[in-house]
Amino acid sequence: MPPTMRAYQIVEWGKPAQFNEIPIPRPGPGQILVKMAGAGLCHTDISILQSPAGFWPDPPFTIGHENAGRIAELGANVEGFAEGDGVLISSMYWCGHCDKCARGLHEQCRHIGLAGYGVGYDGGLAEYILIEAKHAIALGSLDPVRAAPLADAAATSYHAVKSMLPILVPGSTAVVTGVGGLGAYAVQYLATLSGTRIIALDTSQTRLNEATRLGAHEVYISDGECAEKIRDSTSGGADAVFDFVGTTPTLSTGMAALSQGGRLIVAGIGGGEIPIGWEKIAMNAGFINTRGFNLPDLNEIVSLARDDRIEMAATHFTFDDVESGLRALEDATVEGRAVVTFD
Ligand SMILES: [Zn+2]
Ligand SMILES: [Zn+2]
Incomplete structure (x- = not known):
């Protein structure tokens, strides 16, 4: 050496x-x-x-x-x-x-x-x-x-998705906001590890097409009407919204798209803010800011990659x-x- x-x-x-x-x-x-x-x-x-x-x-x-x-x-x-x-x-x-x-x-x-x-x-x-x-x-x-x-990128996304897997059973719906980098991994983890229906939101049609290829079932260009579209298509709201953007508009859309008991999981560092209070969000709903990952997460995504179950x-x-x-x-x-x- x-x-x-x-x-x-x-x-x-x-x-x-x-x-x-x-x-x-x-x-x-x-x-x-x-x-x-x-x-x-x-x-x-x-x-x-x-x-x-x-x-x-x-x-x-x-x-x-x-x-x-x-x-x-x-x-x-x-x-x-x-x-x-x-x-x-x-x-x-x-x-x-x-x-x-x-x-x-x-x-x-x-x-x-x-x-x-x-x-x-x-x-x-x-x-x-x-x-x-x-x-x-x-x-x-x-x-x-x-x-x-x-x-780093793939692990942060995995940690967010893994925490919600127990509620993402067949019949549930998960929304992924922002399907570049981290969000594209989230779509793959959801498609590979859960029975949930996946809705992807993004400002880019190219990224939405890629999300479809990776397993998203429905995709929408992000705009002010997404929450309503999601509520319509899910008869009352999504079980989980993963926000990899984190601006005030995406957080507002995510919170408005939640069903009762839904979770808004925010990994995006867009710096947005929304009001949260007992009467301000859906009943039994929750807001989670997710950051980082642990040793089991890393071992698990290495296994997924080694078995060719995710694309990097x-x-x-x-x-x-x-x-x-x-x-x-x-x-x-x-x-x-x-x-x-x-x-
Ligand atoms: Zn990094
Ligand atoms: Zn320690």
Whole structure:
């Protein structure tokens, strides 16, 4: 192994990220050195790159938080993994030992904050990444390049859908608002794992066509009349609405489309607000903001991907070309996830 590697780093707020030659870290006890294979680019990366000082943990650090690769070196006391194994790396930096983590509720970890791989700690836009073994998920036969988007986008969506599966029995209806990225995964999970009828809402007919291909039964262009259309087509409202947009209009539509006992599950960070109160929403209805995912979620979506039960659409960029990938993401010209590959 060479002593140094290239890493795409943010060195100072307000300055563009840059390639730096830095030492390859060595794994200590409980740690794993992973040779990167695939790194998904995310809107959070753009928000970090454009951020003023004071919000995110301070640089310098290597960005990239949707990471997968192969184990290059194991630290002491790491069980269950071997050199060469493919691993997915959780983008959530849970502690693994608090009461919430002990119950498998890693998304609610008492010690979780903004920091993680690619945010404060060095991330995956480098030839190697040093991780804690507790954040590694075995991929088995799944190609790490294909797996990369599972570390964040696909997992957030899965966590939202899984929590509602007990009520999404045959005869029920689930609405997915915003069927790009996360929402396209939600449609697939609902189609694969539940008997619910799926209604997709989006402003783009192209994305709605794709949602139909992935399993949506009804699709509507988002407008002010969607709630009524949903209430009509479901004889009284949907059992669950998953909102991956989160603006005031989409939240209002979602809440108005709920049946009695329905749930509005919001993962979109659109910053919208709606009034909530005992008399303001459908009887027995609920509002849930969902954020993050846990270790069981990651293992489960890896299984789904390995068995070819979900599609992970991606456009690949070489590591040298990472800036083209970020630009394409910003210009919304990427098909599926933008994934940086390494050789
Ligand atoms: Zn992300
Ligand atoms: Zn914890």
